[in-house]
Amino acid sequence: MKVEADVLEVARAASVPATAGRGRSLRVLLHNAVAALAVLAAWQVATWVVRSVFFPSPWQVARALVDLGLNGDVAGHTLLTHMWWSMARLAAGFLMGVLLGVPLGLLMGLYKPLYAGTRAALEPFRFIPPIAWIPLTIVLLSGFSRYVFLIWLGAFFPIFVATLVGVPRVEPIHKNVAKVHGAGRWYILRKVVIPSILPDILGGMRVGMGTAWMTIVAAEMSGGETTGLGRMMVNYAELIRIPEIVVGMILIGALGFAMNEVLLRIEQRLFRWRWEVTL
Amino acid sequence: MNGNVDRKDARMTSMKRCTVALLVVLVALALPVVGAAQKMTTLRVGDQIGSELDYGPYWIAVEKGYFKEEGLTTVRKTYPNGPATLLDYNKGELDAVMAGFGPFLQAASQGSDYVIVSSITKGNAPLVARPEIRSAKDLNGKRVGTPGLGTIHDTMLTLYEREHGIKVEHVSAKITDLVAMLEKSEVQGILCWETVAATTVRAVKGAHYLAPLPVIPGAESLEVIISRKIAQSQPEVALGFTRALLKGMRYIDKHEDDALRIIARAMNVADALEVAKLAKAQVKITDPYMEPKSAQIIYQALVETKKITTERVKSYDDFMQRFVDYSFLKRAEESLKGWEPKR
Amino acid sequence: MRAGGEKVLVDVTQRFGDLVVLDRLRFSIAANEFVCVLGKSGCGKTTVANLLAGLLPCSEGAVTIDGVSADPRRHELAFVFQEPSLWPWRTVRDNIRIGLEIKRVPAPELERRVADMIELVGLRGFETYYPYQISGGMKQRVAIARAFAVDADLILMDEPFAALDEQTRHGMQAEVLRIWERKKTTVVFVTHNLEEAIYLAERIIVLTEKPTRIKASLDVELPRPRDYAHPGFIALRKRLGELMGSAW
Ligand SMILES: Nc1ncnc2c1ncn2[C@@H]1O[C@H](COP(=O)(O)OP(=O)(O)O)[C@@H](O)[C@H]1O
Ligand SMILES: [Mg+2]
Numbered sequence: 105m106k107v108e109a110d111v112l113e114v115a116r117a118a119s120v121p122a123t124a125g126r127g128r129s130l131r132v133l134l135h136n137a138v139a140a141l142a143v144l145a146a147w148q149v150a151t152w153v154v155r156s157v158f159f160p161s162p163w164q165v166a167r168a169l170v171d172l173g174l175n176g177d178v179a180g181h182t183l184l185t186h187m188w189w190s191m192a193r194l195a196a197g198f199l200m201g202v203l204l205g206v207p208l209g210l211l212m213g214l215y216k217p218l219y220a221g222t223r224a225a226l227e228p229f230r231f232i233p234p235i236a237w238i239p240l241t242i243v244l245l246s247g248f249s250r251y252v253f254l255i256w257l258g259a260f261f262p263i264f265v266a267t268l269v270g271v272p273r274v275e276p277i278h279k280n281v282a283k284v285h286g287a288g289r290w291y292i293l294r295k296v297v298i299p300s301i302l303p304d305i306l307g308g309m310r311v312g313m314g315t316a317w318m319t320i321v322a323a324e325m326s327g328g329e330t331t332g333l334g335r336m337m338v339n340y341a342e343l344i345r346i347p348e349i350v351v352g353m354i355l356i357g358a359l360g361f362a363m364n365e366v367l368l369r370i371e372q373r374l375f376r377w378r379w380e381v382t383l
Numbered sequence: 384m385n386g387n388v389d390r391k392d393a394r395m396t397s398m399k400r401c402t403v404a405l406l407v408v409l410v411a412l413a414l415p416v417v418g419a420a421q422k423m424t425t426l427r428v429g430d431q432i433g434s435e436l437d438y439g440p441y442w443i444a445v446e447k448g449y450f451k452e453e454g455l456t457t458v459r460k461t462y463p464n465g466p467a468t469l470l471d472y473n474k475g476e477l478d479a480v481m482a483g484f485g486p487f488l489q490a491a492s493q494g495s496d497y498v499i500v501s502s503i504t505k506g507n508a509p510l511v512a513r514p515e516i517r518s519a520k521d522l523n524g525k526r527v528g529t530p531g532l533g534t535i536h537d538t539m540l541t542l543y544e545r546e547h548g549i550k551v552e553h554v555s556a557k558i559t560d561l562v563a564m565l566e567k568s569e570v571q572g573i574l575c576w577e578t579v580a581a582t583t584v585r586a587v588k589g590a591h592y593l594a595p596l597p598v599i600p601g602a603e604s605l606e607v608i609i610s611r612k613i614a615q616s617q618p619e620v621a622l623g624f625t626r627a628l629l630k631g632m633r634y635i636d637k638h639e640d641d642a643l644r645i646i647a648r649a650m651n652v653a654d655a656l657e658v659a660k661l662a663k664a665q666v667k668i669t670d671p672y673m674e675p676k677s678a679q680i681i682y683q684a685l686v687e688t689k690k691i692t693t694e695r696v697k698s699y700d701d702f703m704q705r706f707v708d709y710s711f712l713k714r715a716e717e718s719l720k721g722w723e724p725k726r
Numbered sequence: 727m728r729a730g731g732e733k734v735l736v737d738v739t740q741r742f743g744d745l746v747v748l749d750r751l752r753f754s755i756a757a758n759e760f761v762c763v764l765g766k767s768g769c770g771k772t773t774v775a776n777l778l779a780g781l782l783p784c785s786e787g788a789v790t791i792d793g794v795s796a797d798p799r800r801h802e803l804a805f806v807f808q809e810p811s812l813w814p815w816r817t818v819r820d821n822i823r824i825g826l827e828i829k830r831v832p833a834p835e836l837e838r839r840v841a842d843m844i845e846l847v848g849l850r851g852f853e854t855y856y857p858y859q860i861s862g863g864m865k866q867r868v869a870i871a872r873a874f875a876v877d878a879d880l881i882l883m884d885e886p887f888a889a890l891d892e893q894t895r896h897g898m899q900a901e902v903l904r905i906w907e908r909k910k911t912t913v914v915f916v917t918h919n920l921e922e923a924i925y926l927a928e929r930i931i932v933l934t935e936k937p938t939r940i941k942a943s944l945d946v947e948l949p950r951p952r953d954y955a956h957p958g959f960i961a962l963r964k965r966l967g968e969l970m971g972s973a974w
Binding site for chain 3: 283286376
């Protein structure tokens, strides 16, 4: 038995991320800082080129951010209130998307006839952007429920579809391993199918998260509530105060980025068994 | 060698022929344009959805050919609200804008430049409430919809609250969504422009004008501006535009029923004429001068609610001095002495 | 040799669409027997193993184990697959647990057996490694440990060492024999490697090409541990080579 050779191989495999880790992460950080500065510089140059009184410079936006942060907005809400409500609506809608998308995707992935028999009724909804539902939700729903519904629409399909297409891709051999020992359907679902497609589901969740952000901002812009980043931006759009709008844009970008990072971290944690986690 | 020269010559002649043909085509194309330019000036005018009645004088001027009489043709561009109109104006996409006093103040305070040549609407801020709301006190603590934080109507709501010593939640929404929101009690009242208010009163069972007229008498509402460049370099265009609008106002004064019929035709809603008649009571569209007291109150309210900063526009008087120019209006009035609008 | 009675009875014709893979293939296996099924690539060896495991329904005929048709829920089976079969989301230890987990072996007993198997296949120290972190040979040993951890009375091995280098393969073969001798269960070992079959088997079933039937069934009566240089070994190898065709 060539145990020594195996050990060497193992050592090599394990050492790759360990030694390269620190130096690389520093370099990556540096690259990102440079890229962010480049964006800022391009923006500053653009303000010189465009020369519109309404096109704000980074400096104006920074001032607006500080002002909003310290004094709240024109409607008397703090920045944190807006961020909190956007995130709360997003979280609620997104959670609904997961709670419905995963089980339904599993069910339809496992029982093909169910999907085949309902796809004509189900699939068209996938192509209706959540934003298109806004007028109807204004007639049918009020307040929190309206946003949750819209975000659910946005998050549901990416998660549902990722689950649905993941199920048939589960390696038959992995199921057979359980089957030869007499495992039942429930065991195979729990211990083989779900772990196998979990990366697909998480990927779907990250796509759904992007859609959810797009939807929440559009929905908040449609009105009916006084809080939320989208609302804040529309308010300032109506006052023709562009720096505050850009503050909203930046916050949305930052929050979305942070949430995506959280999901990525969860993925990396959960899927340590994979070589790498795809973006 | 020879062949080369030949080919070169051939290319030259074919190029010459092409150039001549191109020139002929260009001239042919340019002729009518040049001809028209001598006679007519085109003005790009911005306005907002569902505000045909508010801009009644404009529609009369179009319909009755008053612009044409001044050598003007107008191209209308419609926006969801005043601020959007003004952003496009600032890019140079519009020559004239009709919009709310509030957005004009906000634009000026952000560095935009223009000349107010005439006021066009006053009033136009009715408060419509659900059936169970019988008085201002009933609204206390309730939700009231407005077409947006930046609209004059949101400021009117602030003034209404002060007047009656109540506090309401200002809920902004697209003007066209306000009807549905009142209908299902998501808001208990709406404060918006006509003819949307009239449509709501007719569409929602039991909805009524809780306050048909704004709290401040004669409340200044909508103005007409023209770009500073036109006002300075083509004063005759500014004059013609102002005069055509003034003629429209005179016409409405004289032949209201007929004017409403014309406006209703432009409205594009069901029962337009009935809606227009109902709405007309809340709107005054025949006074070309701004109402100074209400305008000052509005300015003050905007400053107090931090909707505008005083960096660029120091005071109400500063604004009036730099952005309002009645000279065209005065000359138009002079020239219209003895003029009678014909049906 | 045939210590127990008839453990497995195969009498099956297997088709995939129009393709007849197994053509009235009949054989039986005695309890505690170590049988190698030898055939060229593509002749249907994996199909036979799958049929024995009840993973595939018979087109015609039947496979019975202890008198009832093959069904993993009624028999104690273990299977070492030809392709990589470890669950990549489980560590070495948790992969070995799978069979015991399904059989609901109580925790202390389960832990003990897993530890035993890890010891047996020489993977101590690698319990918490994920499959991607270990070499191909180690993965195959995990798969074997997983199969042998349960008290299977029929162990199916489908070319388990085909992907390994020769040295590792020899080590693994010896190990399988050791386990078999200790546990005394029935083993069906599928391979296309003549020497491997001779080294391991008590009996070799040689298959024809598609549509597949039995070409021969040879008892291997050489002393263990078997020696590749033994004249009997060499003679048998020659015989099998002739049976399998010139390419061998
Ligand atoms: N599920 C299947 N569907 C169709 N054909 C199959 C299937 N499984 C195996 N076959 C075919 O049956 C034949 C035998 O396959 P297999 O049992 O894998 O051969 P071996 O293991 O001996 O190499 C091959 O020709 C293969 O293409
Ligand atoms: Mg095979």
